[in-house]
Amino acid sequence: MKTFDVITPIKALDFDELSIQEQNLVEIARDATYRSYAPYSHFRVGAAILLSNGEVVTGANQENAAYPSGTCAERSACFYAHAQYPDARFLKIAIAARGTDGEFVTEPAAPCGACRQALLEYETLAGAPVEILLAGRDKVYRLESVRSTLPLAFDSF
Numbered sequence: 489m490k491t492f493d494v495i496t497p498i499k500a501l502d503f504d505e506l507s508i509q510e511q512n513l514v515e516i517a518r519d520a521t522y523r524s525y526a527p528y529s530h531f532r533v534g535a536a537i538l539l540s541n542g543e544v545v546t547g548a549n550q551e552n553a554a555y556p557s558g559t560c561a562e563r564s565a566c567f568y569a570h571a572q573y574p575d576a577r578f579l580k581i582a583i584a585a586r587g588t589d590g591e592f593v594t595e596p597a598a599p600c601g602a603c604r605q606a607l608l609e610y611e612t613l614a615g616a617p618v619e620i621l622l623a624g625r626d627k628v629y630r631l632e633s634v635r636s637t638l639p640l641a642f643d644s645f
């Protein structure tokens with residue numbers, strides 16, 4: 489028998505250690521949390537995707553009285569981005585969240601499994617790693633790719 493580890497490298501940075509472009513993307517994701525519709529969880533998530541054509545597309549979680557009919561910020565952003573700009577590649581995504589107290593979360597919120605799988609599709613289309621920035625109130629986690637967040641990901645067959 490052989491064993492192996494699957495590693496998810498994460499860099500924890502202060503906000504001002506990010507490049508100006510990354511700082512802007514995080515601020516846009518934070519701003520998107522104010523367009524979340526979360527009357528049930530009161531957990532407001534925003535996502536901002538930087539595309540190869542220079543556009544930034546945002547999304548925010550949209551809940552529904554029939555709970556599973558709602559969607560996360562990341563999927564609202566990535567589906568909208570590809571529906572709007574099918575020829576553009578995803579370069580980076582920033583994700584921010586505000587908790588039930590309305591404040592930005594201290595610990596960065598990570599995308600759920602379904603969002604990782606959805607984002608992976610667009611990373612595969614891009615043919616290059618899509619960097620992920622998970623924004624907490626004072627610190628940001630930088631992950632090098634979507635694939636690194638989804639060990640043994642399902643792929644098309």
Ligand code: THU
Pocket residue numbers: 526529531532533548549550551558559560561562598599600603
């Ligand atoms: N949520 C997101 O928007 N992104 C995630 O990756 C995890 C969870 C949303 C879904 C729901 O509206 C709320 O956060 C609470 O789970």
